[in-house]
Amino acid sequence: MSASPFIVVFALFDRVTQLDFTGPNEVFWRLPGAQCVMASARGGEIRADGGLTITNVQRLADIERADLICVPGGFGVIEAMADADFVREVRRLADGARYVTSVCSGSLVLGAAGLLRGKRAGCHWAWRDLLPPFGAIVDEHRVVRDGNLITGGGVTAGIDMALTVMADIAGAEYAQSVQLGIEYAPAPPFECGRPELAAPQVLTAVKARLDNLRADRHAAVQKAAQLL
Amino acid sequence: MSASPFIVVFALFDRVTQLDFTGPNEVFWRLPGAQCVMASARGGEIRADGGLTITNVQRLADIERADLICVPGGFGVIEAMADADFVREVRRLADGARYVTSVCSGSLVLGAAGLLRGKRAGCHWAWRDLLPPFGAIVDEHRVVRDGNLITGGGVTAGIDMALTVMADIAGAEYAQSVQLGIEYAPAPPFECGRPELAAPQVLTAVKARLDNLRADRHAAVQKAAQLL
Numbered sequence: 001m002s003a004s005p006f007i008v009v010f011a012l013f014d015r016v017t018q019l020d021f022t023g024p025n026e027v028f029w030r031l032p033g034a035q036c037v038m039a040s041a042r043g044g045e046i047r048a049d050g051g052l053t054i055t056n057v058q059r060l061a062d063i064e065r066a067d068l069i070c071v072p073g074g075f076g077v078i079e080a081m082a083d084a085d086f087v088r089e090v091r092r093l094a095d096g097a098r099y100v101t102s103v104c105s106g107s108l109v110l111g112a113a114g115l116l117r118g119k120r121a122g123c124h125w126a127w128r129d130l131l132p133p134f135g136a137i138v139d140e141h142r143v144v145r146d147g148n149l150i151t152g153g154g155v156t157a158g159i160d161m162a163l164t165v166m167a168d169i170a171g172a173e174y175a176q177s178v179q180l181g182i183e184y185a186p187a188p189p190f191e192c193g194r195p196e197l198a199a200p201q202v203l204t205a206v207k208a209r210l211d212n213l214r215a216d217r218h219a220a221v222q223k224a225a226q227l228l
Numbered sequence: 229m230s231a232s233p234f235i236v237v238f239a240l241f242d243r244v245t246q247l248d249f250t251g252p253n254e255v256f257w258r259l260p261g262a263q264c265v266m267a268s269a270r271g272g273e274i275r276a277d278g279g280l281t282i283t284n285v286q287r288l289a290d291i292e293r294a295d296l297i298c299v300p301g302g303f304g305v306i307e308a309m310a311d312a313d314f315v316r317e318v319r320r321l322a323d324g325a326r327y328v329t330s331v332c333s334g335s336l337v338l339g340a341a342g343l344l345r346g347k348r349a350g351c352h353w354a355w356r357d358l359l360p361p362f363g364a365i366v367d368e369h370r371v372v373r374d375g376n377l378i379t380g381g382g383v384t385a386g387i388d389m390a391l392t393v394m395a396d397i398a399g400a401e402y403a404q405s406v407q408l409g410i411e412y413a414p415a416p417p418f419e420c421g422r423p424e425l426a427a428p429q430v431l432t433a434v435k436a437r438l439d440n441l442r443a444d445r446h447a448a449v450q451k452a453a454q455l456l
Contacts, residue, residue, distance in 0.1 A: 017254070018250055018253070018254060019250055019251060019253075019254035019410065022246055022247055022250035022251075022278075022280070023247060023250075023251075025246070025247075025278045025279070025280060026245070026246060026247035026277075026278055026383065028278075029277060029278035029279060035279070036278050036279040036280075037279065038279065038280065045283065049254075049257060050250075050253040050254055050256075050257035050264050051253070051257060051263070051264040051265065051266065052250070052253060052264075052266065052282060053282065053283045053284040054280060054281065054282065054283070055273065055281045055282070055283035056281040104411075124411060125411055142411075142413070142415045143415070143417075153411050154409075154410060154411025155254065155409075155410035155411055155412070156387065156410050156411055156412045156414060157411055159384065159414070159416075160414065160415050160416060160417060163416065163417050163418070164417045167417060167418075172418070173427070173429065173430060173433075175417065175418065176418045176420040176426060176427065176430045177430050177433045177434050177437075179416060179417075179418055179420050179421050180420050180421060180422070180423065180426045180430055180431065180434050181382075181383075181434050181437070181438075182247065182382060182383035182384050182421075183332075183352060183353055183370075183381050183382025183383055183384055183385055183421055183422065184383070184384045184414075184416055184421040185370070185416070185419075185420075185421030185422045185425060186384060186387070186388065186412075186414035186416065186421070187370045187371070187388050188387075188388060188391065188407060188412055188413070188414065189371075189388060189391050189392045189395060189403065189407075190391070190395075190400070190403065190404045190407055191413075192404040192407050192408050192413075193407050193408060193410075193411055193412040193413030193414070194408070194411065194413045195408065197413060198404060198408045199401070199404065201401065202401060202404045202405050202408055203408065205401075205405045206405050206408050206409050209405075209409070210409075
């Protein structure tokens with residue numbers, strides 16, 4: 001590891017799904033020399049889902065560089081994709097970063113920044129069909145690596161993504177020590193975390209809840225893709 | 229579900245391990261009627277690990293009741309156990325709650341509040357030996373239920389704990405829909421998340437890092453246990 005800090009920037013926006021970035025943050029801050037920075041287009045405060053308000057958020061434009069950028073997803077991703085300042089700053093930091101990462105629908109922001117053209121990429125299972133308009137090749141794996149681009153599946157996939165990247169940066173043995181430190185030996189109460197595993201009525205219920213978002217998200221993706 | 233809100237209180241303190249509560253928060257806010265409240269002894273802001281600052285934190289004393297209380301752990305748990313206001317308010321809210329939960333070393337706070345006497349309880353694997361001074365019976369499972377007390381293992385165990393409690397509150401099918409919504413089909417890059425699974429040198433490295441905390445934590449537990 002070099003003596004200079006390894007700068008990890010989490011690019012946040014209102015109505016972000018907090019576990020999309022809090023999961024990776026809990027892993028990445030344990031990297032020796034890591035400096036984790038919460039940032040958004042305008043800085044200040046971010047209102048995440050679940051009643052969580054994050055403060056001391058920096059302005060992306062004030063951040064000189066990132067070694068790693070991580071873009072989470074969430075309900076606010078429609079507005080995030082349409083925010084030209086946000087998308088431009090994500091692109092700038094990503095261009096200079098060793099690792100460009102996303103979790104869940106955060107890959108749509110990377111798409112809007114033109115970073116997915118011709119690349120394999122993942123997304124939350126319900127939103128993978130929004131990747132091709134950005135020129136991405138859909139990959140259904142939980143953690144998808146294409147060069148220095150590492151995109152995760154939905155929400156909890158961020159923990160697996162971060163540990164995978166950690167192994168690349170600091171070696172497998174160090175990554176294992178972090179995994180042991182956060183006692184990551186998951187034991188989900190059900191086997192239903194992917195659509196092909198869930199009972200049909202469970203899948204139907206989740207799809208019905210997400211259908212409210214579908215038309216707006218498709219329109220936002222089409223609009224963002226036309227700007228590329 | 230009843231029409232009145234189901235109040236979930238996260239009892240926070242400085243230097244909390246953020247994933248201990250952000251994991252359960254991402255699950256619990258999806259409970260129909262849930263109202264998730266971040267609270268601490270003095271309210272205002274909380275500085276978690278990883279560079280995350282939470283604001284809009286309420287004062288525990290201002291919260292009338294909780295349906296569910298969740299106490300996370302973290303580096304600041306020594307000070308949390310020694311904070312008489314914090315421990316008293318946790319006890320008061322727990323006494324009226326349908327569910328009393330903790331993640332990681334958060335169970336030590338429940339112990340300091342006198343809530344573990346004669347109960348089976350879990351903790352982060354490295355700190356289970358701190359439970360007996362509080363009269364608790366150590367249980368090495370990832371999610372431990374004894375009556376209305378549900379205690380989780382280290383950090384990431386909070387997600388499994390929350391989904392387990394969700395099934396109890398809202399039924400297995402609804403809990404499954406939440407698990408699918410957050411794509412919780414974990415695929416850790418390594419099989420090392422419990423001490424008995426990790427390579428010997430990995431376990432040695434983690435124990436060495438935690439040994440710095442051991443003397444202070446033992447002293448804090450002895451002191452808190454004497455007050456019971």
